[in-house]
Amino acid sequence: MTIGVGGSTAKIELEKLANMTNQVKAISEAEFKQRIKKAQAIMAENNIAATYIDAGTNLYYFTGTRWYASERMVGAIIPQQGEIKYITPYFEVNTLSQYMTIKGEIKGWQEHESPYQLVSQTLSEIGITTGQLAIDESAAFFIADGIKKAAPALTLIDAKCVTAGCRAEKSDTEIALLQQAKNMTIEVHKAVARILHVGITVQEVTDFIDQAHRKVGAPAGSYFCIVLFGEDSSYPHGVKSPKALEENDIVLIDTGCQVEGYNSDITRTYVFGEPNQRQRDMWLVEKLAQEAAFDAAKIGVACGDVDVAARAYLASQNLGPDYQTPGCPHRTGHGVGLDIHEWPYLVRSDRTPLTKGMCFSNEPMLVIPNEFGIRLEDHFYMTETGAKWFTEPSYSIDDPFGYKQA
Numbered sequence: 001m002t003i004g005v006g007g008s009t010a011k012i013e014l015e016k017l018a019n020m021t022n023q024v025k026a027i028s029e030a031e032f033k034q035r036i037k038k039a040q041a042i043m044a045e046n047n048i049a050a051t052y053i054d055a056g057t058n059l060y061y062f063t064g065t066r067w068y069a070s071e072r073m074v075g076a077i078i079p080q081q082g083e084i085k086y087i088t089p090y091f092e093v094n095t096l097s098q099y100m101t102i103k104g105e106i107k108g109w110q111e112h113e114s115p116y117q118l119v120s121q122t123l124s125e126i127g128i129t130t131g132q133l134a135i136d137e138s139a140a141f142f143i144a145d146g147i148k149k150a151a152p153a154l155t156l157i158d159a160k161c162v163t164a165g166c167r168a169e170k171s172d173t174e175i176a177l178l179q180q181a182k183n184m185t186i187e188v189h190k191a192v193a194r195i196l197h198v199g200i201t202v203q204e205v206t207d208f209i210d211q212a213h214r215k216v217g218a219p220a221g222s223y224f225c226i227v228l229f230g231e232d233s234s235y236p237h238g239v240k241s242p243k244a245l246e247e248n249d250i251v252l253i254d255t256g257c258q259v260e261g262y263n264s265d266i267t268r269t270y271v272f273g274e275p276n277q278r279q280r281d282m283w284l285v286e287k288l289a290q291e292a293a294f295d296a297a298k299i300g301v302a303c304g305d306v307d308v309a310a311r312a313y314l315a316s317q318n319l320g321p322d323y324q325t326p327g328c329p330h331r332t333g334h335g336v337g338l339d340i341h342e343w344p345y346l347v348r349s350d351r352t353p354l355t356k357g358m359c360f361s362n363e364p365m366l367v368i369p370n371e372f373g374i375r376l377e378d379h380f381y382m383t384e385t386g387a388k389w390f391t392e393p394s395y396s397i398d399d400p401f402g403y404k405q406a
Contacts, residue, residue, distance in 0.1 A: 002273070049130075052133065224265075326368045
C-alpha cells in the first residue's frame with residue numbers, strides 16, 4: 001500500500017487538524033496606497049489619463065474593497081493624478097463605504113440613471129474629457145460599451161498593462177499569504193489521503209476536503225475541488241459521472257483555499273494500493289517534466305520557455321509532441337494570486353520575461369487516454385536568484401508525501 005494512503009477515518013483526521021491562520025498578516029493600507037501609486041506611474045508611462053477598475057479582484061487589489069460584479073455597475077476610477085473616485089448605485093453608497101480600505105469620494109447613481117454617464121461626468125470634473133481611458137480587462141462588455149457611448153471623445157484601451165503590470169509581481173506580504181494558503185492545503189492533502197478506502201465516493205472525499213480546509217482556517221472551505229479515480233483521472237478537470245474508488249486506482253486530487261483572498265491550488269496523484277509498472281513509469285515522467293520546468297525558470301527567461309522545457313522532456317520520452325496525447329494537453333502553468341489563474345502564463349506563446357515576485361503553478365499534466373492521468377502540481381515564486389518552491393514536490397509514487405524521507 002502507498003505510504004500515507006488509507007487506514008484512517010474522516011472523524012480521526014478532522015480531529016487532528018487545527019487553525020493555522022493565527023499569525024496571518026493582512027495587506028496594510030500603506031500597501032494598497034503603494035499599489036495605486038504604481039498604477040499611476042504606469043499610466044503616466046503609457047499616456048493613460050485614467051483607469052476604470054471594476055468590482056472583483058482588481059477592485060480589491062487596489063482599494064481593499066471586497067465587492068463582486070453584477071448587472072449594476074460598481075467600480076473605481078484611478079486617475080493618472082489625484083484621488084480615487086468610486087462609482088456605485090446610490091442605495092449602496094453607505095454599504096460600500098463600510099468595505100473600503102482606501103477612502104475616496106463615492107459617486108452614486110439612481111436606478112433610472114446611467115452609471116456610464118456618471119463615469120463620463122466624473123472624469124470631466126477632474127479635467128479628463130479626451131485621451132486614453134483604460135478599462136479593467138475583467139469588466140463585462142456592457143460596461144465598456146456603455147462608457148464608450150457616454151464618453152465618445154475618450155479612447156478606450158485594455159487596462160492589462162496597469163492591472164497585470166502591478167499584480168504580476170507579488171510583494172513579500174502577498175507571498176507570505178500565498179505560502180500560508182498552500183501550507184494549509186498540503187495538510188489537507190495529507191489528511192484526505194489517509195481516509196481513502198475502497199468504495200469511497202468523490203462526493204465523500206470532496207465534502208471531507210471542504211471540512212478540512214475550514215478546520216485549518218479557511219472560513220469558506222475549499223475554493224474549488226477536483227477528485228478523480230482510475231480512468232476518470234485522464235480527464236483533466238473531471239467527468240460528468242465520477243466513479244467510486246477501487247483497489248489499485250490512480251487517485252488525482254486538485255484543491256485549494258483562500259487566505260485573505262490569496263489562493264492555493266495543489267494537485268497530488270498517487271495509487272490507492274500497489275502501483276503497476278505503467279503507473280510507476282508515467283508518474284516518474286510527470287515528476288521529471290515538472291522538474292524540467294522548474295529548472296528552466298530563471299530571471300529574464302520568457303514564461304513560454306518554461307513550458308517549452310517541460311514539453312521537450314516529454315517529447316524525449318516519446319510523449320506528445322506539443323499538446324497531443326499521450327502527453328501534456330494544456331499549458332505547464334499559470335500565474336496565481338487573488339485569482340487562481342492570472343497573468344502571466346507558462347505557455348509557449350507568452351513571452352513575458354520572468355521577474356522577481358512572480359508566482360506560478362507548475363503542472364505539466366500527463367494524460368494517457370482511456371487509462372489514467374497524472375498531475376503533480378506545486379507552485380513556485382521567482383527570487384533574485386531563481387525559482388523557489390512554495391511546497392515541496394511529491395517525493396515518489398510509493399511515498400508521495402515524503403514520510404520516509406522525513
